[in-house]
Amino acid sequence: MRVDGPQANATNEEHVANRFDLPNLGIGLGLRTVHYGHILEHAPDVGWFEIISENYMQTEGKPLWFLDQIAERYPIVMHGVSMSIGSSDPLNWDYLREFKALRDRVGARWVSDHLCWTGIAGRNTHDLLPIPYTEEALRHVVSRVREVQDFLEAPLVIENPSTYVEFSGSTMKEWEFLRALTEQADCAILLDVNNVYVSAYNHGFDPDEYLAAIPYDRVVQFHVAGHTHNGTHIVDTHVGPVVDPVWRLLGHAHERAGGASILLEWDADIPPFPVAHAEAKKAEQWIGGVAR
Amino acid sequence: MTDRKPSPLLGGATEAFVHERASATPRNAVLEAAPAAHGTSTRPPVVASFDRLQSWFAASVTHAGLLSEGVVADGLVSRLDELERVVTRGPRLGALERLGVYHHGYRARLVECLADDYPAVQYALGTDTFEALCHGYIARHPSRSPNLNAYGQHMSAFLVEGASGVDLGTAPLAFLAGLATLEWALVEVLHAAAAPVLSLETLQSTPPDAWPSARLPRADTVRLLRLAYPVNAYFQAWRTDEAPTIPTAAASATVVYRHELTLWRLDLTPAMTALLSALFGGETLGDALAHIEREVHDAEELAEAERSVMIWFREWVAGGVFARIELPDANLEGACP
Numbered sequence: 001m002r003v004d005g006p007q008a009n010a011t012n013e014e015h016v017a018n019r020f021d022l023p024n025l026g027i028g029l030g031l032r033t034v035h036y037g038h039i040l041e042h043a044p045d046v047g048w049f050e051i052i053s054e055n056y057m058q059t060e061g062k063p064l065w066f067l068d069q070i071a072e073r074y075p076i077v078m079h080g081v082s083m084s085i086g087s088s089d090p091l092n093w094d095y096l097r098e099f100k101a102l103r104d105r106v107g108a109r110w111v112s113d114h115l116c117w118t119g120i121a122g123r124n125t126h127d128l129l130p131i132p133y134t135e136e137a138l139r140h141v142v143s144r145v146r147e148v149q150d151f152l153e154a155p156l157v158i159e160n161p162s163t164y165v166e167f168s169g170s171t172m173k174e175w176e177f178l179r180a181l182t183e184q185a186d187c188a189i190l191l192d193v194n195n196v197y198v199s200a201y202n203h204g205f206d207p208d209e210y211l212a213a214i215p216y217d218r219v220v221q222f223h224v225a226g227h228t229h230n231g232t233h234i235v236d237t238h239v240g241p242v243v244d245p246v247w248r249l250l251g252h253a254h255e256r257a258g259g260a261s262i263l264l265e266w267d268a269d270i271p272p273f274p275v276a277h278a279e280a281k282k283a284e285q286w287i288g289g290v291a292r
Numbered sequence: 293m294t295d296r297k298p299s300p301l302l303g304g305a306t307e308a309f310v311h312e313r314a315s316a317t318p319r320n321a322v323l324e325a326a327p328a329a330h331g332t333s334t335r336p337p338v339v340a341s342f343d344r345l346q347s348w349f350a351a352s353v354t355h356a357g358l359l360s361e362g363v364v365a366d367g368l369v370s371r372l373d374e375l376e377r378v379v380t381r382g383p384r385l386g387a388l389e390r391l392g393v394y395h396h397g398y399r400a401r402l403v404e405c406l407a408d409d410y411p412a413v414q415y416a417l418g419t420d421t422f423e424a425l426c427h428g429y430i431a432r433h434p435s436r437s438p439n440l441n442a443y444g445q446h447m448s449a450f451l452v453e454g455a456s457g458v459d460l461g462t463a464p465l466a467f468l469a470g471l472a473t474l475e476w477a478l479v480e481v482l483h484a485a486a487a488p489v490l491s492l493e494t495l496q497s498t499p500p501d502a503w504p505s506a507r508l509p510r511a512d513t514v515r516l517l518r519l520a521y522p523v524n525a526y527f528q529a530w531r532t533d534e535a536p537t538i539p540t541a542a543a544s545a546t547v548v549y550r551h552e553l554t555l556w557r558l559d560l561t562p563a564m565t566a567l568l569s570a571l572f573g574g575e576t577l578g579d580a581l582a583h584i585e586r587e588v589h590d591a592e593e594l595a596e597a598e599r600s601v602m603i604w605f606r607e608w609v610a611g612g613v614f615a616r617i618e619l620p621d622a623n624l625e626g627a628c629p
C-alpha cells in the first residue's frame with residue numbers, strides 16, 4: 001500500500017498560480033471502478049484522482065468503501081455531472097447537501113461541474129445540454145453559481161462543455177460567456193481543452209481564439225481526453241488516447257496559466273490502469289517549460 | 293442440503309453496478325438526416341425565454357419517436373424548416389442532425405445503464421429486443437434523480453405490468469420479471485450500508501432457553517426473493533457461459549446478500565424459505581420453526597431440516613444475514629460480541 005501519497009504531493013502543491021490558492025496537484029486520473037483493485041494493490045504514483053461525484057451519492061455500499069480507502073492515500077477532486085447549474089429549474093438543495101457532505105467526507109480539494117443544464121421540470125436527461133449564450137442566461141447562471149458558492153463556502157469550478165449545437169438566439173460566443181460568468185460570479189475554471197477542440201470542430205471556430213479569451217488566473221484545472229471523430233462531427237466520448245492537437249492546446253493553455261492540475265478522462269473501453277496512467281503522463285511532454 | 297453453497301457474484305475490487313457517467317456522450321450515434329438540405333437561415337431567431345427554450349430542447353431530445361417529430365411537437369417550432377431559427381446549422385451538419393447527437397445520446401446512455409443492471413435479462417431477450425424493452429422503460433420512467441444508481445428500480449414491475457406493450461417475443465413476462473427482480477436485488481445489496489450484523493459469538497452466547505422467543509431481523513445487505521421461475525439457476529448458468537434456455541415455471545427462493553465486499557446468491561429449500569421468511573417477517577424463532585412443519589410436507593425434507601437447522605444458522609450468521617438478535621430481555625440483545 002502506498003502510505004506517502006499526500007506527503008509525496010506536498011512538493012507539487014507548492015506552486016500556486018490561480019487566484020483561489022487552489023494547489024497544483026500535478027497529473028491525475030479519473031477514478032474508475034475497474035481500477036480500484038490496481039490502485040489499492042499497487043499504490044501507483046499518481047498525483048491525484050478525480051471522482052464523478054454522483055457515483056458516490058445515494059449509495060452507502062461498496063463504492064464509498066473503495067473511495068474512502070483511496071481518499072486516505074491520494075488527493076481527491078470532485079467532478080459533478082448533475083448540478084445542472086444552467087437549468088431554469090430551482091437548484092436541487094437535497095442534491096447540494098449530499099454533494100457538500102461527500103466533499104467533506106473525502107476532503108475534496110475542490111469541486112467542479114459543467115457550464116450546462118441536465119434537465120428541466122424535475123427530469124434528468126443525464127446529458128450535458130447546451131446553454132443559449134444570452135444576457136438572460138448569463139444573469140441566471142451567475143446568480144446560481146453565487147448561490148452555490150455561498151452554500152459550499154468555496155469556489156465552484158466550472159468546466160466548458162463539448163457541444164453539438166449552437167442557438168440562433170445566442171448573442172455571445174461561449175468563451176465570452178464563460179469569461180463573463182466567471183468574472184461576475186467570481187468562480188474558477190476547469191478548462192477542458194478536448195472540449196474546446198471538439199466544439200471548435202463542430203461549430204467551426206478557432207480553438208486558439210477560445211484559449212486567448214480565457215482568464216487564466218481563474219484556471220485551476222485542465223481536462224484532456226480522447227474523442228470519437230465521425231468526419232462530420234466529433235463526439236466527446238472520453239475513449240482512446242488524446243490526439244496531438246489536443247495535447248498542443250494543453251501545452252499552450254498550461255503555459256498561459258503558469259501551471260495547473262491536469263487530469264485525463266477515460267470512460268469507455270477503459271484500459272488497464274498502467275495504460276491509462278501512461279497516457280496521462282504524456283502531458284509531461286507537452287507542458288514544456290512549466291512541467292514538473 | 294447443507295452442501296448447498298452460495299455462489300459469489302462479485303468479489304474484491306472488481307465490480308459492476310456503478311454507472312460511471314462522466315461528461316462523455318455515447319458514440320455510434322446514427323443521426324437522423326434532415327429531409328431536405330437547407331441554406332443558412334436568414335430569418336430572425338425565434339424569440340423565446342430561457343425556460344421556454346429549455347422546455348422545448350428537453351422535449352425534443354427526449355422525444356420517444358423521430359426527432360423530426362419531436363422538434364415540432366410543442367409549438368415553439370411549427371415546421372421543420374423553422375428549426376434553424378432556434379438551432380443553427382453547423383459547418384457540416386444541419387440543425388436536425390446536430391440535435392440528433394443529443395437525441396441519440398439520451399436514450400443510448402440510459403440503455404447502457406439498464407444493460408449494466410440487467411445483463412441476464414439482456415441475454416434472455418437478445419440485444420435488439422432488450423433495447424426495445426429499454427426504450428419502453430425510458431418512456432415510462434424518465435429519470436428524476438441526479439444519478440443513475442437507482443434508475444433501473446422499476447424494471448420488474450414494468451415487466452409485470454406488460455412492458456408498455458413492447459413485443460418481447462416468446463419469453464414469459466413472469467420469468468423476465470423474476471430475473472429482473474434477482475438482478476435488481478444485487479444492485480440494491482451492492483449499494484446498501486454495511487451496518488453491524490449478528491456475530492457467531494453473540495449467537496453462541498445466547499442462552500438456549502431464550503431461543504424460542506428470539507427475533508432475528510434481516511440485515512440491510514440481504515434480500516430474500518420468492519420467485520415463480522428458477523431464475524437463480526438460469527442466472528448462474530448465464531454467468532458461467534452455459535447458454536441457458538428459458539426454464540419452465542417452478543417456484544424458487546433465493547437469498548441475495550453482501551458479505552464484506554462480495555455479493556452472494558444462495559438458493560433455498562422450501563424449509564429454509566419458510567424459516568427465513570418468517571424470521572424476516574418479524575416472527576420469533578419458535579414461531580418461525582413452526583412454519584417449517586406447516587409449509588413443508590415432504591417427510592425427508594422435514595427430517596433433513598431437523599438435522600441441519602443449526603448448521604444453516606451458523607452459515608447464515610457467518611454470511612452476515614441477520615442484523616442482530618432481539619430477546620425479550622433487552623439486556624441480552626446484541627449485534628456484535
